Amino acid sequence: xxxxxxxxxxxxxxxxxxxxxxxxxxxxxxxxxxxxxxxxxxxxxxxxxxxxxxxxxxxxxxxxxxxxxxxxxxxxxxxxxxxxxxxxxxxxxxxxxxxxxxxxxxxxxxxxxxxxxxxxxxxxxxxxxxxxxxxxxxxxxxx
Amino acid sequence: xxxxxxxxxxxxxxxxxxxxxxxxxxxxxxxxxxxxxxxxxxxxxxxxxxxxxxxxxxxxxxxxxxxxxxxxxxxxxxxxxxxxxxxxxxx
Numbered sequence: 001x002x003x004x005x006x007x008x009x010x011x012x013x014x015x016x017x018x019x020x021x022x023x024x025x026x027x028x029x030x031x032x033x034x035x036x037x038x039x040x041x042x043x044x045x046x047x048x049x050x051x052x053x054x055x056x057x058x059x060x061x062x063x064x065x066x067x068x069x070x071x072x073x074x075x076x077x078x079x080x081x082x083x084x085x086x087x088x089x090x091x092x093x094x095x096x097x098x099x100x101x102x103x104x105x106x107x108x109x110x111x112x113x114x115x116x117x118x119x120x121x122x123x124x125x126x127x128x129x130x131x132x133x134x135x136x137x138x139x140x141x142x143x
Numbered sequence: 144x145x146x147x148x149x150x151x152x153x154x155x156x157x158x159x160x161x162x163x164x165x166x167x168x169x170x171x172x173x174x175x176x177x178x179x180x181x182x183x184x185x186x187x188x189x190x191x192x193x194x195x196x197x198x199x200x201x202x203x204x205x206x207x208x209x210x211x212x213x214x215x216x217x218x219x220x221x222x223x224x225x226x227x228x229x230x231x232x233x234x
Contacts, residue, residue: 015232035229044232049199052226065151073233081233087197089152089227131228 001125005098005106007034008072012100015045021059029067037071043066043082045071068110070096078107080118086136088113096122145173145217148224156181170200171213173223184220189213190227218230 020029
């Protein structure tokens with residue numbers, strides 16, 4: 001989450017975008033992959049088509065899927081636009097939007113976008129998935 | 144036959160298969176053959192003879208938009224990769 005916000009701040013006023021990949025079927029975002037916004041625009045983002053192919057080849061070879069697909073809005077709220085909804089094509093992904101319109105506060109929200117329907121979901125931040133729910137730093141969840 | 148890599152969102156047409164085979168000497172012919180085996184898939188890729196702007200198709204790692212479009216040649220040994228564009232924005 002910190003890395004996504006830092007990326008969005010760094011690229012402001014252009015939109016920033018990227019993926020957090022994780023093992024297929026796990027729903028665990030583990031590997032942060034910032035992408036270049038080929039549109040270099042304050043109102044649009046797009047992965048370069050060559051980068052997109054390399055990203056998916058790389059994820060396939062690791063049995064990963066894009067668990068989180070994130071991008072920033074730099075002057076509007078962190079809610080999917082009509083453009084976002086029309087392009088959304090990973091029904092299993094969490095679409096994370098951050099807004100960098102305020103200097104001091106970065107909105108961070110997450111959505112499912114399936115067949116044009118947007119559903120917001122709660123964001124829970126964990127240090128590592130291994131210790132997420134035991135309340136201890138040295139007791140794994142599955143202990 | 145060429146191997147066609149299918150993205151998650153289109154696997155409802157292929158019974159969940161990630162990769163399927165199809166015949167054809169061009170991208171357009173491969174998509175026609177694909178549609179004859181997996182009904183409805185062509186409509187997710189092409190409208191009025193043009194590739195959707197939401198969709199990228201690669202033949203052996205080359206984006207067909209830069210290689211002849213739907214007439215880009217496909218060999219029997221080719222891998223055709225279909226990937227939805229990842230794009231959006233406030234606009």
